Amino acid sequence: MQTTYKTKRAERDGPLAAFVRTPVLGVLAVLIVIFVASALLSPYFLTGYNMSVVARGLAFVALVTIGQASLMLLGELDLSLGTIGGLAGIVTGMLMVNGGIDPWISILLALCLGAALGFINGFLTAALRLHSLVLTIGTAGIYGGAILVLTRGVAITGIPPEIQFLGRGTIWGVPMPFVIMLVVLALAVFLTLKTPFGRYMYAIGSNRDAARMLGIKVDRIRVLVFVMAGALSALAGVLLVARLGTAQPSIGNAWVLGPIAAAVIGGVATTGGVGTIIGAIFGAAIIAIIENIIVLFGVSPYWQGIVSGAIVVIAISFDAISRRWLRKEN
Amino acid sequence: MSRFALSVAAAAMLAGAFPAVAQDGTTTKDSYRFVVIPKVVHPWFDKVNDGAQMAAAAIEAQTGATVEINYSAPQSADVVQQNQILESSIATRPDGIAIDLLDPAGNRASLEDAQYQEIPLVLFDSVPPEGMMIPYIGSDFCEQAKIASRRLVEILNEEGKVAIMMGVPSAPNHSIRAECHREVFAEYPNIEVVAEGIDNDDIQIAQQQAAAIMQAHPELDGWVASDAAGPVGIGQAIVEAGKQGEVQLVGLDNLDEMLDLIRDGVADSSSASQPELQGYWSVMLLWQQATGAPVPNFIDTGNAFITQDNVDG
Numbered sequence: 001m002q003t004t005y006k007t008k009r010a011e012r013d014g015p016l017a018a019f020v021r022t023p024v025l026g027v028l029a030v031l032i033v034i035f036v037a038s039a040l041l042s043p044y045f046l047t048g049y050n051m052s053v054v055a056r057g058l059a060f061v062a063l064v065t066i067g068q069a070s071l072m073l074l075g076e077l078d079l080s081l082g083t084i085g086g087l088a089g090i091v092t093g094m095l096m097v098n099g100g101i102d103p104w105i106s107i108l109l110a111l112c113l114g115a116a117l118g119f120i121n122g123f124l125t126a127a128l129r130l131h132s133l134v135l136t137i138g139t140a141g142i143y144g145g146a147i148l149v150l151t152r153g154v155a156i157t158g159i160p161p162e163i164q165f166l167g168r169g170t171i172w173g174v175p176m177p178f179v180i181m182l183v184v185l186a187l188a189v190f191l192t193l194k195t196p197f198g199r200y201m202y203a204i205g206s207n208r209d210a211a212r213m214l215g216i217k218v219d220r221i222r223v224l225v226f227v228m229a230g231a232l233s234a235l236a237g238v239l240l241v242a243r244l245g246t247a248q249p250s251i252g253n254a255w256v257l258g259p260i261a262a263a264v265i266g267g268v269a270t271t272g273g274v275g276t277i278i279g280a281i282f283g284a285a286i287i288a289i290i291e292n293i294i295v296l297f298g299v300s301p302y303w304q305g306i307v308s309g310a311i312v313v314i315a316i317s318f319d320a321i322s323r324r325w326l327r328k329e330n
Numbered sequence: 331m332s333r334f335a336l337s338v339a340a341a342a343m344l345a346g347a348f349p350a351v352a353q354d355g356t357t358t359k360d361s362y363r364f365v366v367i368p369k370v371v372h373p374w375f376d377k378v379n380d381g382a383q384m385a386a387a388a389i390e391a392q393t394g395a396t397v398e399i400n401y402s403a404p405q406s407a408d409v410v411q412q413n414q415i416l417e418s419s420i421a422t423r424p425d426g427i428a429i430d431l432l433d434p435a436g437n438r439a440s441l442e443d444a445q446y447q448e449i450p451l452v453l454f455d456s457v458p459p460e461g462m463m464i465p466y467i468g469s470d471f472c473e474q475a476k477i478a479s480r481r482l483v484e485i486l487n488e489e490g491k492v493a494i495m496m497g498v499p500s501a502p503n504h505s506i507r508a509e510c511h512r513e514v515f516a517e518y519p520n521i522e523v524v525a526e527g528i529d530n531d532d533i534q535i536a537q538q539q540a541a542a543i544m545q546a547h548p549e550l551d552g553w554v555a556s557d558a559a560g561p562v563g564i565g566q567a568i569v570e571a572g573k574q575g576e577v578q579l580v581g582l583d584n585l586d587e588m589l590d591l592i593r594d595g596v597a598d599s600s601s602a603s604q605p606e607l608q609g610y611w612s613v614m615l616l617w618q619q620a621t622g623a624p625v626p627n628f629i630d631t632g633n634a635f636i637t638q639d640n641v642d643g
Contacts, residue, residue: 042422049447050421057414153499153528157435168439240410246435250408295418301371301403 024279027266030315031282034289042296050292052175056243058288059177062281063236065259066188067118067229069280072263073192074225075205075272076132078121079256081233083143086252088114088234090147093156093247096163103163111234117143118230122223132226140256147249156247167243177239184232188277201225205272262287265316286315356621361396362389364616365419366609367429369455369501370407370531373585374558374605375430378454381609382428389617399613400424407498407531409436416440426450426616428609432501434459450619454608456502465619467611467629468503469603474582474633475507475556477601479514481635482552482580485598489520490551493543495527495536495564497557504531507556507582524550529560533587536563537570544571551578558583561600565591584636592641599637607631 038045064081071078088110095106121139125132169176192198203211204218212218233255241247259280260270266283268275290308299307366382368375379401386397402419404411409432417440419427427449431437438459444451445462453466482492494511497504508526515521524547527539536559544550544567553568555561561581565588568577574596581588581600591597608631615625 044422047421049443050418053414053417053421057417060410148528153496153530154505155433155436243439244409244413244433244436245438246433248409248433248436251410253406253408254410291414292418295402295415296422298400298402301401301405304405 024267024276024282027279027282027286030318031286031289034286034311034315038289038293038296042293044296045293048173050296052170052173054288054292055178056175057291058285059175059181060236060240060243061255061258061262061288062181062284063184063232063239064255065262065280065284066184066277067232068259069263069266069268069275069277070188070192070201070225071132071229072260072268072270073201073205073272073275074222075208075270076125076222076225077136077260077270078118078132078226078229079136080117080121080140080143081229081259082252082255083140083147084114084117084230084252085233085237085240085255086147086249087117087143087150087237089237089241089251090150090156090247090249092238092241093159094150096160097156097158097247103160107163107238110238111231114234114237115227115231118226118228118233119223121230122226125226126219126222151247151249153249155249157245159241159245159247163242164245165242167239167241168245177243180235180239184235185277185281192277197221197224202273205274207273258287259284261312265312287312356623358393358621359395359425361398362425362617362620363398363400363422364613365400365402365422365424365427366612367412367415367419367427368401368403369412369430369432369498371403371405372531372559374583375403377584377605378430378609378612381606381611382613383609384606385610385613385617389613397613397617404432407432407501409433413437413440417443420444420447420449423447424449425620426452428452428454428612428616429456430454431456431459432498434502438462450616452612452615452619454612455603455605463627465615465625465627465629467608467615467631469608469631469633471503471506471603472510474601474603475510475554476514477633477635478554478580478582478599479511481599481601482554482578483514483518483521485578485580486521486552488518491522491524491547491549492552492554493525493527493540493547493550494523495529495539495553495555495557495560497529497555497560498531499528501531501557504556511554511556527560529555529557529563531557531559533559533563533566536560537566538563540564540567541571544568544573544577553577553579555582558585558588561597562587562591565596568596584634589636589641592636592638595638599635602634602636604631604634 044050091113092106092110095101096103121136125135166176171179200216200221237251240251262284263280265286266279268280290311294304382399386399389397402415412432420443451464453464455468458464458466494508496508499505515523525543527543529536529539540563553564564579568574579597581597584602588600611629618625
């Protein structure tokens with residue numbers, strides 16, 4: 001419904017207006033500007049090694065971002081995704097190192113754990129009629145606390161080499177985590193844009209009561225998306241364990257606000273119903289490149305927060321101002 | 331321009347572009363760029379950076395080459411963030427990287443990347459991952475901890491209940507110090523370790539942990555720490571609880587706040603590694619590696635014991 005409206009309006013306004021008004025293309029334009037500027041300003045940026053550094057760094061956050069952005073399309077937020085990823089990583093390590101369980105079965109069990117923790121978040125949100133933001137503040141504490149109980153803050157070492165290629169390996173020079181992320185991204189984009197399930201997600205995010213009246217099983221879809229987000233966070237945690245060769249209690253600490261920021265930069269509204277998964281990944285890529293160029297340019301660590309924050313503010317301001325200007329023009 | 335002048339200009343350009351080979355087999359360059367990567371943004375590492383800058387100035391003064399130090403720190407003590415910085419730094423092809431490892435196993439893949447690309451490495455305040463040959467610099471962490479815990483035992487007359495603040499438990503230097511504290515206390519039958527806190531090298535967390543532990547153990551007699559932030563937070567908690575003089579503190583390292591705690595009598599003393607020396611010798615070892623000179627596997631920068639008598643000396 002919304003897509004049809006946008007298409008007609010795009011036909012009426014012309015290609016330039018349509019380009020800037022479409023959230024995905026707007027953020028893609030910002031991403032391209034930052035990419036090209038980085039390439040021009042640093043001779044190291046476009047080297048194969050640096051590109052693999054950026055791609056690998058992006059992959060882990062992007063998997064969590066896909067889950068968080070999917071929830072945001074429903075109008076939900078899950079602040080426990082970082083700790084779900086961390087707990088899944090720790091459990092993977094404990095099962096295969098301490099428990100002597102086959103590494104692949106351990107990974108499968110960790111993914112199931114992530115899905116189960118996501119289910120708990122979704123089920124309680126639906127059952128208690130709470131906003132997920134409030135509920136997941138609590139569950140994040142529980143899941144994070146479980147990490148400390150299990151590890152006492154000490155990393156689990158001795159991860160079997162046969163699974164380390166998941167985090168360290170490459171396919172035709174492309175880091176394995178990035179390849180896995182691309183596959184997940186393709187599935188998520190297909191799910192949200194090409195299936196009835198995806199259309200229901202947008203409908204629920206736009207107007208939950210109306211969606212319910214139309215016969216859409218709102219709670220079931222909400223729980224399923226929480227399950228998906230939990231499983232994706234667990235996947236990110238497992239891949240990071242494979243990359244590090246150790247299960248660190250700190251895994252997931254950076255996955256709380258980063259994915260939300262990436263999704264917002266990518267045009268996904270926290271109120272639901274607006275944005276796309278691919279836009280969120282472009283947002284995550286912008287953040288990943290900024291983090292990379294800050295090091296390439298040798299920015300002082302005391303200035304890094306200011307510099308990265310300022311670039312993000314400039315990027316989203318540019319996007320917002322250009323849209324407003326075009327709205328006035330038309 | 332004459333052919334001779336062109337030849338001279340070309341020779342000068344080539345001399346600047348390529349390292350010159352000295353008589354002893356080492357090579358020299360006109361400029362060097364070294365990267366220093368600490369565990370986290372933290373005042374202790376600022377002192378490491380000060381030492382690194384001193385070494386850069388010394389090399390410049392002695393050789394005439396320009397030396398640039400890029401100091402890049404993770405915003406939190408997170409090995410993933412640290413690896414991102416390390417890998418991004420490798421991409422800039424520096425003449426050497428000095429790093430304080432958050433977790434040797436977790437840092438290993440990125441360190442192997444650097445070695446594969448033949449970038450000289452030095453570790454400071456940490457030990458190499460098992461099986462990796464990387465020169466490292468630091469004090470004897472265990473000895474540093476034992477100096478502190480033995481002092482606490484001494485001022486408690488070998489009797490009492492004590493607590494240990496563990497720092498970042500996965501960081502090798504912190505975990506070694508915590509273990510060595512335990513070893514010393516285990517030697518004394520009337521000394522009992524009643525609590526252990528984790529502050530993740532954060533003063534505020536250390537203060538919160540220490541306050542909670544002192545609430546839970548009102549009979550606590552003394553504290554030792556395993557990181558630089560820990561004793562500062564513990565000292566704040568002691569002052570806030572009004573237990574100054576009642577609960578003893580033997581600190582670690584020489585942050586300005588730690589020195590103030592000694593001056594104010596909140597802390598008895600501190601066993602201090604010398605971060606400026608660690609930064610200084612990190613850059614010196616990197617420079618020596620960059621010139622092709624042989625370097626030692628380990629440099630011990632020693633520990634200083636700071637009391638009210640020598641805190642301002």
